[in-house]
Each structure stands twice: as C-alpha cells, then as structure tokens.
Amino acid sequence: MSAPTTNIPVAIPAGASSGAPAGQANRTPRTIAGSIPGARGVAERLLHGTPGRMRLFGLLGVIAAVLLGGVSANALLASQSAVERAANNSAQVVRVQSIHVDLLRADAVATNAFLVGGLESADSRARYEGAMARVASGIAAAAAAQPADGKALGVLAERVQTYAALVEQARSNNRLGLPVGAQYLTQASTGLRADAIPIVAQVVKANEERARMEFERSNSTVQLLIGVVSLIGLVALAVWLAKRTHRYLNPSLTGAIALLLVALFVTATVITGISTATRDVSRGDYERAVALANVTTAGNDARANESLTLIKRGSGAANEAAWKTNRTAVDAGLAKTDQSAELTRSWQAYVDAHVKVRSLDNGGRWDDAVKLSTSTAPGGAATTFDAFDVAVTQDRDQAATTTVATLKDLGGSAPLVAFIVALAALAASWLIVRGVGQRIEEYR
C-alpha cells in the first residue's frame, strides 16, 4: 500500500551533493567539453548555483506531484478493493449462516417427522433432503469462495456426513419398527449440535471478523496525509521561487498546485463517500441480514428442541430449557432489526402454539401435545412455525442480497477516478517542469 514512498530515493541522482556548495566557484564559461568528464560532472553542473537549486527543487516538486498522484490513486483503489473484499466476506457470512440454518432446519424436520411415528410424509422427507442438499452445495461454494475456510469446511463436511448417515440409520430402523432408531436419531441430533454446529459458528465468526476488518479498511484517507505533505512541499517551492526571483505569480506552478489540490480533494471525497456508504451498509442491511440469520437458526433450533422434548417424553427438560434460550435469542434478534413487527407477530403465533404444546404435555396429554406440535391446521405448531420460518428466511435473503449488491456497486467509480487523478498528477508534473524551467531560463 505504501509502496510508492519506498521508491523516493531511486529518483534522487546518485552522488548529487545537497546543492549547498553554491557560491563563487565555477565561473568558467559552459562548454561542450565541460560535460565530457561524465555524468557526475553533468550532475554537478546542473545542480550548481541558484539555477541548480531551482533544478533540484523542481525535481523534488515533480516527485511530490507524482507521489501525491500515486498515493491518491492507490488509496482509491485500496478503498475499492477493501469494499469488494468486505462484500465477499459478507457474502461468505451469509453463505455459511445459510448452512447453519439449513442444518438445523433439516434436524427440526427429521425430529418432527420422527415424532409423528410410522412413515414420514413425502413432504417432510423432501424438505429434509432439500435442506441437506443446500448444506452440501453450500459447503462446496463456501470452500471455493474463501480458501482460508477450506480446512474448517472440510471437517464440517465430514461431520455433516456423519449426521446424515445417523439420520438414515435412524430412519431405516424406524421403518422396521425398531426402537434403536430413536437412539440413532438422538445421537444424530446431539452430534450435530456438539460437533458440526460449533464449526459453522466458528467459520461465521471468522468471516464476520474479516468483513468488519475490511469495512474499517475501506477508509484509506490516512494515506492521503502523504499527499497533503507533498502539496505543502509544492507550496513551499512556489514561495521559495517567488522570493528568489521576485516574481510573485508563476502561472504554471500555481496551476499545478491547484490541479493537485483538486485531485486530492476529489480523492478524499470519493474515499470518504465509499467509507460512509460502507458503514451505512454495515450498520444497516448487513447487520439486519446477520441478525435475521441468527433469528432463523435460533427459531429452527427451538423447533427441533420442541420435538426432542416430546420425543424424550418427560425427560426432555434440558431440551425445553434449550428452547427457552432459543426463544430469548429470537426475541433479542427481532428487537435488533427494525421493521420486524410482522415477523414478531408470526413468531409470537408459534410461541403461543408451543406454550399450548407444553401445557398439554405437562398435563399428561402427550398424544394431544404431539398432535398439536405436528399439526398443519391453522394455529398448529407446524403451521405457525413454517409461516415464521418462510417469512424470516425471505426477509433475511433480501437483506443479504441487498448487502452484497450494494457493496459490490460501491467502489465502482473508484478506478476511473484513480485514473483521472493519476493523469492530473502527470499534468501537474509537466506544469511544474514548465514553471521551474521558465524561471531558470529567466535567471540566466
């Protein structure tokens, strides 16, 4: 990022004395022969006396102009690429959160289907398979999108495979009417939460961290300080030149300074714009997408816990406690996102159904509790939960899509501006050479 600054020394002529030995010496007429001794002689001659200093300062002025242009263009491009990376990291967060949601959704469907007893319905089987298919393709897509996640996702894929295998074993045993099926299902659900979900959470956390880092990085105005220093140097040059020559206005040099000032200003404006817009996205749609994804996962986890509580028939106190934790998470998540009144209403409808399920079960009416928990009639737990799940997923997908699309658009104009700024710096360099050259000519 700061690469250009390291190259300054290259531009300083080798062996150039600081220009200090000005003074009386060397009043001999300039001849062609004088330049023969070589480059060193040429350099000494060029930098000698006031014209020499003018040449030296002119050269430094050009360096300052180019430096300003380079730093500005670099800052612009850096902002743009930071926003782009922020977009990619946000997209990865969304992707992995989708895996999280789908894993818990699959488990909620599998456990609830088990509760119904007998053969699961073709519909719930299709929903389970759909969720697991999305998990599989999601893991592949996520691994391709962020190589740094590759290893973790590899382990996740392995754990998911174990989960799926246990669910299938539960299912085939269940079809044979063997109680060992329930044991496999419990093992699958427990293993999913203990072994797979923590990895998903870790990957989400890592990518949130990366996105946050890039959100912060998108403001590269600090680099422009170098530009400001360059500009001050140029103004100093202009003042020195004016004093030296008693000619106050040098149109070319002034033009160069004005041009660079505009370039610096435009750069700062564009970068600040990108950074402000990025911050708006990070605090708006992005935060909303993340919060809604958390709501969806907690909701589906709650639904699975409801089924597990019933499956354990009275020994599911731990699962009911987990349900309550999930509920707190959903409530908190919904409170964080504005415009979620509709979602809150539909979540509340499910909570009401769940409370009824619990009171039936606690009242010794397990069969009725199961009926209500699996009921697809209006007001049934299945109906109300599915309605909530669909609505929250829709909202979340929308927020996620908007986030990524907005971020991708943000840096769009930066390369063009960077190009124009670079051109302006070159033009300014030329103006400086012209302006200083003019004075040298006059001095002679």
Add this chain to the structure above:
Amino acid sequence: MSALTSTLRRRLSTLVAVAGLGVLAGCSGVTYAETQLPATTAPKPSSSAPAVAAPTCTNATQSYDPLPSLPSRGEITDASMRKIISKGYVTVGVSADTYLFGARDPFSGGIQGFDIDMARAVAKAIFGDPGKLQLRVITAGDRIPLLQDREVDMVARNMTMTCARWKDIGFSAEYYRSGQKVLVSKALPGAADLALTDLEGRRVCAPAGTTSLTKLQQVKGPVVVTAGTHTGCLVLLQQGKADAITGDDTVLAGLAAQDPNTVITSAKPITVEPYGLGLNRSDVYLARYVNRVIADLEADGEWKAIYNRWLAEPLGPAPAPPTPVYGR
C-alpha cells in the same frame, strides 16, 4: 533546457512506473489467516464409577402385604394416592427403548411392552381406565432420584429389587424374574457360548446406573464401556465401539430381535434379577395397593396373557409367575 527536461522526463517515467506498481500492490494481496477449528473438549472418560460393595440381605424381594381387596377411589385416604387421584393420572417412569418391555412403537408413536402393561393395570385399578397414565421416559440412572423427588409416582422400567435400593426407595412385590446374560456380536469366535469371563480384553457395554453394570465391574477381564441405555449399547455395538452387551436376558432379547448379527450366549445367567415396580420409600400404602393389583393379575391369568403378548415369541410360553414375598 532540453537536457534538463529530458532528464526529468526520464526520471518521471521511472517514477510513474514505480508508482503504478505500488498501486497494483494496493489492489491485491490480502490473505487471511486460516479459520481455526473450535477447540475440542476432551472426551469425557467413560464414567464407570467403581463398584460399590453392595449391602447384602436375604429379603431383597420382600415387599409389603397387599391390601385385602382393592378399595374404590372414594375410600382411599392415603395422602400420596389422593394426590394421584386428584391429578387424574399416574405418572410412571418408563423406558422407551427396551424392546418388548417398554419401547416406543414407531408406527403408532405409543410406548408399549410388558412393563407398560403392568403400569396400565395399576392405572386401570385406580381410575378404571388403563390410559390414565403419564408415561415419562427416563434412563436407568434417573430411576431412583426421580422417585425420591416425587417427579414420578412409580417406575416400571425393568428395575431389579436390591437391598441397596431398598434403602432409597420402595418396591412392589416381584412381578418378573430375569437374569443377567451376555449378548455378543456373532463375529466373535465361538460367539454362541461365550460367558463374561471369556471376554477378556473385549469391550463390554452396560447402561450406567444399573445392577448389570455393577456386576460387570466385578468380573475381571472385560473392558467396561457404558451408555445411557441398553439401546445406546446396541448402537455402540453396531458402530464397532463395543464387542458385547451385558444385561437382563429380557432386555437382551429385545436387542437381539433388532439386530440379527447378534446372539445371546448360552452361558448361564450370572445373576438373578427380580423385577419390582419402583415406588417412593414412604408410599407404603401405594405399595400395598399395587401388590394387590399384581396379585390379582397373577390370579386371574392376566399376567400370563401379558407375558405371552410380549415374551412368548423370544422366550417361549409363560412360566408360572414369580412367587411374591410379603411381610416387610
């Protein structure tokens, strides 16, 4: 002049090229540290508490005298029973995965088996309706704490009557007699005749908190593996994490029925396991009431009918019911 400008120009082009490279460097080259895997918690060592020296006595199967006859609901004044009656159902701790004794029927979703029928008989006696039950699925290790905390009124979950348990809870009269045997994978050499003592170095599974586990721990040779339930042991066996399971022959029959690759060995049972319905220690009246129910079941042939319904197929037709011992 031209010399100066050309020099400057050359320098300039070099500078621009260098700055351009710098810009390029600014665009790319962000690499992230690899995502860390969550720290794995070390697997808990299979908690096989050292075998406690079991208190010995000679009257483990001795329960309270049955009531002379079943009183009607209105006649019952005992506080514990009144609570059950006003609640409207009996809360019974059962197993949902002990095939044939207490297991969930995947087709109906209901729990059924020999133990469940015993509980239903009690509910029928109290309420006139065998369905007035709240079945609470519990693990073997839950049985005593839940009875002590009165979370359940009764436990019907293949529970062996022992002297040690009598110190914590009460029991009905013996309603079934089982014995501890071994189920092994057919893959083991000479599988059909293996006894626990032959399983040196093999991993043998028993559910935590059971008398089977205590007995297993007293046998030298086998490596003890525990699970939450017998079915949990079957899963371990099917996953290759255990070579054999020890438990009551009735339970093992249920496991063997679920996996044709296993066999209950012909070795003699190493224990006698009298099953009783578990009750709270202070519910003596309830125990006497239940003993009357059991005695009636055995007298009118209902016990044999229940036995035949569940156990005739794997174990042959019903033997005579165990002789109850009263007088505690």
